[in-house]
Amino acid sequence: MPRLNKAKRAARSRAAALRGRAARKPAPSTPRRRPLPGPASTPRRPPPGALRVQSCLGCIKSALAGRSSGECHDSATGGSRCWRCSSGHSCLPL
Numbered sequence: 001m002p003r004l005n006k007a008k009r010a011a012r013s014r015a016a017a018l019r020g021r022a023a024r025k026p027a028p029s030t031p032r033r034r035p036l037p038g039p040a041s042t043p044r045r046p047p048p049g050a051l052r053v054q055s056c057l058g059c060i061k062s063a064l065a066g067r068s069s070g071e072c073h074d075s076a077t078g079g080s081r082c083w084r085c086s087s088g089h090s091c092l093p094l
């Protein structure tokens with residue numbers, strides 16, 4: 001079917017032209033708005049509660065690894081786990 005072939009070829013060349021135009025065209029002058037980096041982009045987490053007198057094992061380990069100051073805070077959501085451990089790992093007393 002010659003007609004179909006022609007149409008197919010036309011469509012392909014049109015697509016190629018579109019692609020070429022898109023490739024040559026630089027990014028649009030109006031950049032898309034991105035969310036500003038800041039507190040909004042950080043994972044949702046309640047602020048830490050009161051500082052605990054005795055740090056838990058997890059917090060001590062974290063401090064030893066250099067990832068924190070070793071301070072152990074009460075979790076804002078309550079419970080036995082401290083703020084740092086409330087995100088997952090178990091909060092073990094020393």
Ligand SMILES: [Zn+2]
Pocket residue numbers: 055056057058059071072073082083084085091
């Ligand atoms: Zn802790």
